[in-house]
Amino acid sequence: MTDSLSDKPVDKDEGLQLYRRMVRIRRFEERASQLRAAGLIPGFLHPCIGQEAVAVGVCGALGDGDVLTSTHRGHGHMLGRGADPARMYAELFARSGGYNHGKGGSLHMIDVQLGFLGANGIVGAGIPLATGAALQLKRRGGGSVAVTFFGDGATNEGSFHESLNLASLWKLPVLYVCENNLYGEFTRQDHHQVITDVAARSSSYGMPGVVVDGNDVIAVREVTREARERALAGEGPTLIEAKTYRHRGHFEGDMGRYRPPEEVARWMAHDPLDVLWGRLVKEHALDEAARDAVRADVEAELDAAIAWAKEQEHPAPEQSLEDVYVDSIGGAALR
Amino acid sequence: MTKFSCADGIRQAIDEEMERDPDVFLIGEDIGESGGVFGVTKGLYEKYGPTRLWDTPISEEAMIGAAVGAALVGARPIAEIMFGDFVVLAMDMLVNQAAKTHYMTGGRLSVPLVVRMVTGTAGSTAAQHSQSLESWFVHVPGMKVVAPSSPEDAKGLLKTAIRDPDPVMFFEHKQLYGGRGGQVGDVVAVEPIPLGVGRVRREGSDVTIVSYLKTLEHVLDAAATLEGEGISCEVWDPRTLVPLDREGLRRSVAKTGRVVIAHEAPVRGGAGAEIAAVVAGEFFEHLKAPIVRVGGHNTPMPYAPELEGYVVPGPERIAEAVRRCLGRA
Numbered sequence A: 001m002t003d004s005l006s007d008k009p010v011d012k013d014e015g016l017q018l019y020r021r022m023v024r025i026r027r028f029e030e031r032a033s034q035l036r037a038a039g040l041i042p043g044f045l046h047p048c049i050g051q052e053a054v055a056v057g058v059c060g061a062l063g064d065g066d067v068l069t070s071t072h073r074g075h076g077h078m079l080g081r082g083a084d085p086a087r088m089y090a091e092l093f094a095r096s097g098g099y100n101h102g103k104g105g106s107l108h109m110i111d112v113q114l115g116f117l118g119a120n121g122i123v124g125a126g127i128p129l130a131t132g133a134a135l136q137l138k139r140r141g142g143g144s145v146a147v148t149f150f151g152d153g154a155t156n157e158g159s160f161h162e163s164l165n166l167a168s169l170w171k172l173p174v175l176y177v178c179e180n181n182l183y184g185e186f187t188r189q190d191h192h193q194v195i196t197d198v199a200a201r202s203s204s205y206g207m208p209g210v211v212v213d214g215n216d217v218i219a220v221r222e223v224t225r226e227a228r229e230r231a232l233a234g235e236g237p238t239l240i241e242a243k244t245y246r247h248r249g250h251f252e253g254d255m256g257r258y259r260p261p262e263e264v265a266r267w268m269a270h271d272p273l274d275v276l277w278g279r280l281v282k283e284h285a286l287d288e289a290a291r292d293a294v295r296a297d298v299e300a301e302l303d304a305a306i307a308w309a310k311e312q313e314h315p316a317p318e319q320s321l322e323d324v325y326v327d328s329i330g331g332a333a334l335r
Numbered sequence B: 001m002t003k004f005s006c007a008d009g010i011r012q013a014i015d016e017e018m019e020r021d022p023d024v025f026l027i028g029e030d031i032g033e034s035g036g037v038f039g040v041t042k043g044l045y046e047k048y049g050p051t052r053l054w055d056t057p058i059s060e061e062a063m064i065g066a067a068v069g070a071a072l073v074g075a076r077p078i079a080e081i082m083f084g085d086f087v088v089l090a091m092d093m094l095v096n097q098a099a100k101t102h103y104m105t106g107g108r109l110s111v112p113l114v115v116r117m118v119t120g121t122a123g124s125t126a127a128q129h130s131q132s133l134e135s136w137f138v139h140v141p142g143m144k145v146v147a148p149s150s151p152e153d154a155k156g157l158l159k160t161a162i163r164d165p166d167p168v169m170f171f172e173h174k175q176l177y178g179g180r181g182g183q184v185g186d187v188v189a190v191e192p193i194p195l196g197v198g199r200v201r202r203e204g205s206d207v208t209i210v211s212y213l214k215t216l217e218h219v220l221d222a223a224a225t226l227e228g229e230g231i232s233c234e235v236w237d238p239r240t241l242v243p244l245d246r247e248g249l250r251r252s253v254a255k256t257g258r259v260v261i262a263h264e265a266p267v268r269g270g271a272g273a274e275i276a277a278v279v280a281g282e283f284f285e286h287l288k289a290p291i292v293r294v295g296g297h298n299t300p301m302p303y304a305p306e307l308e309g310y311v312v313p314g315p316e317r318i319a320e321a322v323r324r325c326l327g328r329a
């Protein structure tokens, strides 16, 4: 683990901002869970609670022109990048005002302005897409990188191996960020691969592989910065493995009974929000009132977002026939 | 005499579009310096270099995925699947990603991509290097499907496909490439041809034969034979399977009242099934006889020339199908 990186003091305002972003993700997910239980969200939800530091740490190291691809567990990545929770909730509610006009839902959400090229319903699919985006960024003359998030389970897909080979061969500016939460769906890592460090797979492709404590947002941000600089310097891709854990089941409705309670307890005690807050308390003597203030702020923001999303219209049924093609050639391609 | 094959048409379309738009690039296996297995990209590497022609490792999913990802951020990639059979290794990137991105994102993202698929038998290329998979993509909403049967069409349609904002699956029949070792022919000027406009390749009055790709040549041979028997065949080429030129098809069916559909792909679930359903369902009042389909038998492609010749429909079987349609069998 690269703990030493995060031993540097944290700037107070910066630290508070990172903390706020993580709280925003946590509360976004918790409230989405309640809203789904209340019947407002018709589709799948894969909460990233417990993994907030990866999203916020990685996104905290990126530049404006960078582009990202994500996974089925993508809300954190999108919020980390600065997406609007109101339009996200509207999309989850399947409303016209949502990011995808109600056509995508959780698994396909995008924000083009932020370079967020999408969550993905197919495990491992974002990896070649980001690789190709990096190819175009390189062709256009550099200055930006592509980032792709994926899970430990995804590293058994061919798309992962083919893409890493291609990117190292062509020295593409792409960051491969594996969130190793120790499970692929209900299957523990030691039941789906014999290695413990996914980062070891980097050696096959002649690129650096870095293991980082994925619950330490500062450490994640530091390794991401280094990898990004390498990529921008034309030195090619890096595989970052962030060790983390999801507090909840694989998706809403999964109780996660396949996980030993001691394991869950151990990781709950290493909560990414508490890890950062602990440092802020130690280094800047912040008190509970400061923490409550952040929470209250985020809560108010999410209240407003949810209220706005609830007001958005449902799409008209016949809108299902729109957006199949950019140019349907007068409707002919739809028949 | 002008020498101009489908390979020439395709090469020229790529060349002219690459010259026009720097965001057009080519990605595939052995397409660069080597000029491609069929010589289709010959000379392009010398002209445009490695930032416009990307030779990938043998990684079809990464290749198509990279093309799709690049298209998401402004590129206009042309990907080549060396033998169309290998597209199965990239199906997720095509079917779940490229075809659905525009829709899933509520129209906010698009994938202007062309995938060139080398299709059909070259003669004893057998079961894994000969398939005609166009109907798979006809079935996937979000994709356009092009299947040219002449060098001019290949050139004009490819230019349009490259400029098109949606993913286009572009099928190229090996036997239409013309010549061996990719001899480079003459440059013929062809304007972009709109997608969704079919073409009457031969006028006639007794029966409409719908066909595309290499099989269309066999149809023209059959039509010449049948003329000697007093049967007048109209040969109609849809040129693009999605979108399908219903109006053009209707005009021809209204004139002849009889329809035979011929393609190399297996008959069952082939593009002909969709065309037959359109004719029967929408132009029924014009029909004087049941529609006849003639195509590959429902087998993998065999190796032995005798077996392959039996499976792939040639002029004989097509003529026989026409006679059946006219009640003269």
Ligand SMILES: Cc1ncc(C[n+]2csc(CCOP(=O)(O)OP(=O)(O)O)c2C)c(N)n1
Pocket (backbone or CB within 6 Å): A072, A073, A121, A122, A123, A124, A150, A151, A152, A153, A154, A155, A181, A183, A184, A185, A250
């Ligand atoms: C190609 C594919 N196979 C299977 C699935 C079903 N599935 C959805 S998420 C998931 C587990 C993925 O595990 P991992 O990559 O570790 O990500 P995590 O869920 O842990 O974030 C599976 C098997 C899928 N969506 N796509």
Ligand SMILES: [Mg+2]
Pocket (backbone or CB within 6 Å): A151, A152, A153, A179, A180, A181, A182, A183, A184, A185
């Ligand atoms: Mg996992």
